[in-house]
Amino acid sequence: MTFQKNKAAPAQKKESQLYEIWKRFRRSKLAVGGLVFIILLVLVVAFQGVIAPEGVNDQNYDNMFLSPSLRHLFGTDQYGRDIFSRMVFGTKYTLTMGVVASTISAVIGVFLGAITGYYGGRMDNLLMRVVDIFMTLPNILLALVMTASFGPGFVNTMIAVGIAGAPAMTRVTRAAVMDVGSREFIEAAVSNNASDLRIILRYVLPNAIAPIIVQYTMYVATAILTGSSLSFLGLGLQPPAPEWGAMLSAGKPYMRDSWWITTIPGIFIMLVVLAINLIGDGLRDALDPKQKR
Numbered sequence: 001m002t003f004q005k006n007k008a009a010p011a012q013k014k015e016s017q018l019y020e021i022w023k024r025f026r027r028s029k030l031a032v033g034g035l036v037f038i039i040l041l042v043l044v045v046a047f048q049g050v051i052a053p054e055g056v057n058d059q060n061y062d063n064m065f066l067s068p069s070l071r072h073l074f075g076t077d078q079y080g081r082d083i084f085s086r087m088v089f090g091t092k093y094t095l096t097m098g099v100v101a102s103t104i105s106a107v108i109g110v111f112l113g114a115i116t117g118y119y120g121g122r123m124d125n126l127l128m129r130v131v132d133i134f135m136t137l138p139n140i141l142l143a144l145v146m147t148a149s150f151g152p153g154f155v156n157t158m159i160a161v162g163i164a165g166a167p168a169m170t171r172v173t174r175a176a177v178m179d180v181g182s183r184e185f186i187e188a189a190v191s192n193n194a195s196d197l198r199i200i201l202r203y204v205l206p207n208a209i210a211p212i213i214v215q216y217t218m219y220v221a222t223a224i225l226t227g228s229s230l231s232f233l234g235l236g237l238q239p240p241a242p243e244w245g246a247m248l249s250a251g252k253p254y255m256r257d258s259w260w261i262t263t264i265p266g267i268f269i270m271l272v273v274l275a276i277n278l279i280g281d282g283l284r285d286a287l288d289p290k291q292k293r
Contacts, residue, residue, distance in 0.1 A: 031282025104162025109169025117177030176208035
C-alpha cells in the first residue's frame with residue numbers, strides 16, 4: 001500500500017502545478033476575458049454553418065451596400081453579400097493563420113535555439129549573427145519579401161509569416177536553454193553519460209518551456225496581424241475567400257459611403273490581436289516563478 005501511494009504522488013504533484021498556474025492566470029480578469037473571446041471564436045468556427053444565415057459568396061445585386069440592420073447584422077458589400085456570414089466563415093482563416101504560422105516559427109526556432117544554446121561555440125556565434133541581421137528587419141517586411149517570392153496564396157502566406165517569426169523564437173529559446181543548461185541537474189545528467197539528445201529533450205526543453213510558450217502565444221497575434229496585412233496588399237488569401245484582411249482591402253474604395261465594409265473586419269482583427277496579447281500577458285505572469293506564493 002505504501003508503494004502505491006508513493007507511485008501516485010508525482011501525478012498528484014503535476015496536477016497541483018497546473019492548477020497553481022491556472023489560479024495565477026485567472027487573477028488577471030483581462031487575460032480571462034481574452035481567453036473567453038478566443039473560445040467564442042473557436043465555437044463560431046465549429047458551428048459556422050449554423051450561425052451564418054447566408055452563404056459566404058451568395059451575391060444579390062438588389063441588396064448592395066445595405067447598412068447594418070436586423071436582417072443583415074453587419075450590412076452587405078458591393079456584391080450584395082452578407083458581411084456577417086463572410087465574417088463568420090473568415091474566422092477560421094484568421095485563427096488558422098495565427099496558429100499554423102506560430103507553429104512553423106516554433107518548430108524552426110526551438111530547434112535552432114536549443115542546438116545553439118546547448119552547444120554554444122562558433123556555431124552559436126555564427127547563427128546568432130545571422131539571427132541578429134534578420135531581427136533588424138521588420139517582421140512584415142520579411143514576410144512580404146518571402147510571400148512575393150513564393151507567390152500569393154494562403155499556404156504560402158502561412159509559411160512566410162512562420163519563417164519571419166523564427167529569428168525571435170530562436171533568440172528566446174536560446175536564452176532559456178542557456179539558463180537551464182547551467183543548473184546542477186543538467187550536470188548530473190551529463191555525469192551519468194546521458195546522450196545530448198536525451199538531455200535536451202528530457203531535461204533542458206521541459207524546464208525552458210515557459211518563455212517559449214509565452215513567445216508562441218504572443219506571435220499568434222503578430223502572425224494574424226501580419227497575415228491580414230499581406231491579404232490587404234493582395235499577397236495572402238485571394239478573393240472571393242472571406243479572409244478579414246482581404247475583405248478590408250476589397251471595401252477600401254467604398255469607405256466614405258459604406259464604412260461598415262472595412263470598419264467591421266478591421267475592428268475584429270484588432271479585437272483578436274488584443275485578446276491574444278492579453279492571454280500572452282496572463283501566461284507570462286502565471287508561468288513566472290516569482291508569482292508563486
